Amino acid sequence: xxxxxxxxxxxxxxxxxxxxxxxxxxxxxxxxxxxxxxxxxxxxxxxxxxxxxxxxxxxxxxxxxxxxxxxxxxxxxxxxxxxxxxxxxxxxxx
Numbered sequence: 623x624x625x626x627x628x629x630x631x632x633x634x635x636x637x638x639x640x641x642x643x644x645x646x647x648x649x650x651x652x653x654x655x656x657x658x659x660x661x662x663x664x665x666x667x668x669x670x671x672x673x674x675x676x677x678x679x680x681x682x683x684x685x686x687x688x689x690x691x692x693x694x695x696x697x698x699x700x701x702x703x704x705x706x707x708x709x710x711x712x713x714x715x716x
Contacts, residue, residue, distance in 0.1 A: 624716050631709045638702045642695060645670050649691045673698075 648670040651657040658667060677690040677697070 624713055627709060627712055627716075631705060634705060635702055638698060641669075641673075642698055645674070645691065645695055645698070648674075 644666060648663075648666040651663055651666065657663050674691055674694050677694040678688070681690040681693055683689075
């Protein structure tokens, strides 16, 4: 059972890392507007926009600067760091 929890932790942290990379690529693509019109850009938009849209609802742009992606990436990192104590607690229960 402990091995299963360790594997689950690894899968979740790996998925969060990959999702963070997708978000960074999508954010950088905003500097080249034509890149979002490509097939890859549209796929990334479907993956990233629901998560980023959540933060855009609460954090308005400051002039021409949108800081919601920074907050979204920070929140994703906090989620990843918060998994460590949860899984440590679950492993101690076994």
